[in-house]
Amino acid sequence: MADQTKSIPVNRRGVSRQRNSKRTRKAGAPLPSERFSATVRMTLQRAPHGSDELADDCIFCKIVNKELPADLVFEDDELIAFNDISPQAPVHVLVVPKAHIPTVNDLDEDHAGLVGRMVLRAQALAEARGIDEDGYRLILNCNAGGGQTVFHIHLHLLGGRQLRMLG
Ligand code: AMP
Numbered sequence: 001m002a003d004q005t006k007s008i009p010v011n012r013r014g015v016s017r018q019r020n021s022k023r024t025r026k027a028g029a030p031l032p033s034e035r036f037s038a039t040v041r042m043t044l045q046r047a048p049h050g051s052d053e054l055a056d057d058c059i060f061c062k063i064v065n066k067e068l069p070a071d072l073v074f075e076d077d078e079l080i081a082f083n084d085i086s087p088q089a090p091v092h093v094l095v096v097p098k099a100h101i102p103t104v105n106d107l108d109e110d111h112a113g114l115v116g117r118m119v120l121r122a123q124a125l126a127e128a129r130g131i132d133e134d135g136y137r138l139i140l141n142c143n144a145g146g147g148q149t150v151f152h153i154h155l156h157l158l159g160g161r162q163l164r165m166l167g
Pocket residue numbers: 059068070082083084085086087094140141147148149150151
């Protein structure tokens with residue numbers, strides 16, 4: 001939890017979040033929450049940055065906690081993986097850390113191992129699904145502008161058909 005007694009916000013590891021100060025809003029510029037439609041704004045409501053606790057209103061925490069069903073394809077102490085409910089390709093798996101980390105912006109050096117293991121898990125699942133030789137795509141969307149709709153980080157594994165080039 002951020003230390004509310006200090007004027008400089010710190011994350012749960014006590015690391016200053018001042019590095020984000022370059023994102024400081026210019027006078028008169030819209031607040032981040034004002035830049036998006038009401039629908040997108042709803043998706044921006046999320047648990048505190050970097051919380052390790054399960055967030056009450058987070059669907060992926062609910063899947064981790066077995067309060068919501070999912071088509072699980074992998075689980076260990078740290079990660080869970082399940083088929084996407086709205087697949088965009090014949091293979092569309094989400095690799096999800098059990099810890100509630102809202103966005104890629106909340107990752108720091110301490111998460112390097114976790115993120116590496118997410119990629120390696122996706123690699124293993126791609127092989128298990130027989131798409132490793134043809135190829136596949138791994139995607140981490142960040143925030144509304146990046147297409148993120150569920151604010152608990154997840155790595156998309158997509159494959160099983162020819163994917164369009166980006167851009
Ligand atoms: P993103 O847009 O990167 O945040 O991706 C969120 C993904 O989660 C989308 O592809 C959704 O289809 C998927 N999704 C949402 N709810 C569920 C659910 N209950 N089970 C499986 N996948 C889900």
